[in-house]
Amino acid sequence: MPEFEQHISGSPTGRSLDNQGVARVFADIATLLKLKGESVFKIRAYTRAAEVFEHLPGQVALLAQDEDQLKEIPGIGDAIASKTHELVTTGKMEYFEKLRGEFAPGLLDLMTVPEVGPKTALRASEDLGVESIEDLEAAIRDGSFATLPRVGVKKAQSILNHLEARFSQADRMPIGKALPIAEQVISALYQAAAEVRRLTIAGSVRRWRDTAGDIDILGVADDPESVTAAFTALPMVVDILGQGGTKASVIVTGGAQVDLRVSDERHFGALLLYFSGSKQHGISLRARAQKIGLSLNEYGLTDKGSGELTSYDTEAGVYRALNLPYIPPEIREDLGEIVAAESGNLPDLVELSQICGDLHVHSDWSDGRVPMEQMVREAALRGLEYVAMTDHSSGRGIANGLSVERLAAHNEEVLEVEQAAGGIRVFKGTEVDIRADGTLDYTDEVLAELDIVIASVHSGMSQESDVMTARIIKAIENPHVTAIGHLTTRFVLDRPPVEADFDAIFRAAASNGTLMEINASPKRMDLKDSHIRQARELGVRFLINTDAHNPDNLDQLRYGVGSARRGWAERKEVLNTLPVAEFERFLDTPKPERASFITEQVVTG
DNA sequence: GCCGTTTTCGGCCCGACTGTTTTCAGTCG
Numbered sequence: 343m344p345e346f347e348q349h350i351s352g353s354p355t356g357r358s359l360d361n362q363g364v365a366r367v368f369a370d371i372a373t374l375l376k377l378k379g380e381s382v383f384k385i386r387a388y389t390r391a392a393e394v395f396e397h398l399p400g401q402v403a404l405l406a407q408d409e410d411q412l413k414e415i416p417g418i419g420d421a422i423a424s425k426t427h428e429l430v431t432t433g434k435m436e437y438f439e440k441l442r443g444e445f446a447p448g449l450l451d452l453m454t455v456p457e458v459g460p461k462t463a464l465r466a467s468e469d470l471g472v473e474s475i476e477d478l479e480a481a482i483r484d485g486s487f488a489t490l491p492r493v494g495v496k497k498a499q500s501i502l503n504h505l506e507a508r509f510s511q512a513d514r515m516p517i518g519k520a521l522p523i524a525e526q527v528i529s530a531l532y533q534a535a536a537e538v539r540r541l542t543i544a545g546s547v548r549r550w551r552d553t554a555g556d557i558d559i560l561g562v563a564d565d566p567e568s569v570t571a572a573f574t575a576l577p578m579v580v581d582i583l584g585q586g587g588t589k590a591s592v593i594v595t596g597g598a599q600v601d602l603r604v605s606d607e608r609h610f611g612a613l614l615l616y617f618s619g620s621k622q623h624g625i626s627l628r629a630r631a632q633k634i635g636l637s638l639n640e641y642g643l644t645d646k647g648s649g650e651l652t653s654y655d656t657e658a659g660v661y662r663a664l665n666l667p668y669i670p671p672e673i674r675e676d677l678g679e680i681v682a683a684e685s686g687n688l689p690d691l692v693e694l695s696q697i698c699g700d701l702h703v704h705s706d707w708s709d710g711r712v713p714m715e716q717m718v719r720e721a722a723l724r725g726l727e728y729v730a731m732t733d734h735s736s737g738r739g740i741a742n743g744l745s746v747e748r749l750a751a752h753n754e755e756v757l758e759v760e761q762a763a764g765g766i767r768v769f770k771g772t773e774v775d776i777r778a779d780g781t782l783d784y785t786d787e788v789l790a791e792l793d794i795v796i797a798s799v800h801s802g803m804s805q806e807s808d809v810m811t812a813r814i815i816k817a818i819e820n821p822h823v824t825a826i827g828h829l830t831t832r833f834v835l836d837r838p839p840v841e842a843d844f845d846a847i848f849r850a851a852a853s854n855g856t857l858m859e860i861n862a863s864p865k866r867m868d869l870k871d872s873h874i875r876q877a878r879e880l881g882v883r884f885l886i887n888t889d890a891h892n893p894d895n896l897d898q899l900r901y902g903v904g905s906a907r908r909g910w911a912e913r914k915e916v917l918n919t920l921p922v923a924e925f926e927r928f929l930d931t932p933k934p935e936r937a938s939f940i941t942e943q944v945v946t947g
Numbered sequence: 948g949c950c951g952t953t954t955t956c957g958g959c960c961c962g963a964c965t966g967t968t969t970t971c972a973g974t975c976g
Binding site for chain 1 (some may be wrong): 948950951952953958959960961962963964965966967968969971972973974976
């Protein structure tokens with residue numbers, strides 16, 4: 343696990359307390375309370391708080407300066423508001439420190455192992471002195487672990503398998519790995535099980551989360567058992583974790599876990615809803631069902647008075663029975679979508695089919711793989727109306743960045759390629775480096791020759807927050823910069839985001855009419871969902887770009903659209919949903935007036 | 948610990964599978 347994701351331990355000397363850090367503390371408290379055998383409802387409250395903080399648009403550290411503001415968030419009451427305030431102002435929380443002191447330090451780690459819950463972890467610690475993952479492995483290997491109550495040889499072996507899997511791969515995988523695996527498994531299972539009528543992705547992959555712990559697939563068949571049997575027999579399956587009549591779990595080549603659940607057509611709507619999550623969204627829906635005398639499970643809605651079950655073959659049917667419109671999977675995170683649905687204020691989320699152009703594309707002029715002409719042809723094949731060729735600037739020596747002279751030649755070639763392609767509009771562009779001091783690699787005179795300027799940070803990523811903030815805002819204020827590319831420079835599960843005051847950055851972007859790129863590369867997915875939501879609430883507008891370096895990358899737009907939808911972005915907020923003529927009108931608008939052009943688009947859009 | 952068109956007290960989401968049992972606890976999603 344990368345360093346930035348480890349426990350922050352509330353240390354004032356460590357990284358500043360970001361939302362992840364605060365969330366981590368509350369999640370750890372919930373785990374410690376489980377070890378203590380506390381009320382499940384109290385545990386749930388802390389778990390809920392952790393999830394709320396993790397996904398909060400805006401900074402918890404700022405919001406928590408004022409406890410009353412915190413308490414306005416559903417799920418945050420007196421006790422948690424006060425503890426959060428203490429944590430963000432002092433860097434420590436007495437309650438957490440005290441709780442943590444009551445248990446062996448390694449217990450939290452132990453419980454991250456599948457099939458090791460609070461009871462097992464505590465037993466192992468008290469009876470066998472197991473206090474770390476390494477101790478656990480040793481206790482399993484010497485046979486002592488299997489002697490614990492309700493543990494046996496099989497369970498011990500199964501846990502050992504999990505440990506070995508963990509040593510060879512990370513806990514979660516990026517969606518860029520999970521989604522293609524899901525699609526391969528579905529395709530193979532259609533071939534292998536003739537009787538299966540439908541197969542659908544569920545879980546966090548369906549919600550387009552940037553990472554997935556496992557891959558959930560749902561099926562419809564009259565004889566579920568034969569489908570689960572075919573599933574466990576697929577050639578890519580390397581290990582079977584469990585197999586019953588209606589569900590099975592396997593490990594496939596590459597180490598990913600895939601869960602399959604099969605039902606009949608009648609119950610499919612409730613089942614898909616149930617297994618698409620999120621967990622919190624499901625809990626809120628079930629609580630809502632309770633209020634009107636119904637009980638919701640994966641088979642449908644049961645009238646608590648008569649005991650009668652109503653089944654639904656679509657998710658929309660279940661929502662309708664709960665007096666709600668259909669809520670798209672991407673926003674099912676219990677972050678206000680149910681309230682928005684109730685009041686008829688669900689966002690009209692942007693769709694992949696609405697994207698008309700890609701404004702961040704590389705060729706072999708810099709670090710792309712193929713000639714410009716081929717990239718443009720491939721973009722046209724995918725139905726795009728326009729594309730911008732944005733090869734790197736000279737500062738990216740390693741990426742074969744363009745000198746001013748080569749950029750001029752690059753501009754010439756854009757015109758030729760556009761003529762030859764016939765039909766697709768090709769914009770002259772650059773992905774210009776934002777240097778450490780906030781200046782750009784090209785002068786304003788050079789930039790003025792271009793249609794599209796994507797300004798990105800590629801170096802000096804560990805700058806202090808205030809330095810980085812000033813650096814990026816300086817680029818935002820440049821009159822020629824169309825958009826800021828991959829703002830945080832993070833790689834999913836692989837490189838932490840830069841530290842910066844995103845609130846200030848988004849405000850500057852909105853007032854300057856500078857767009858924010860939603861970089862669709864599954865490696866980046868940057869902006870991420872919560873930043874998109876924060877930005878749009880501050881009036882920022884977006885581009886969804888692939889940052890393609892080869893033709894295949896052009897197909898990755900869907901990851902960017904998935905992120906945008908998770909961030910509640912609407913079509914009118916994404917400028918490259920504009921048809922080419924409208925988009926050119928946007929480009930013809932000078933920067934100071936772009937902010938109002940955008941607002942006009944919103945009003946009339 | 949949170950919360951209130953049945954409640955400021957008494958509720959709070961639900962089922963499958965496994966391995967250990969001899970009817971069910973533990974874990975997961």
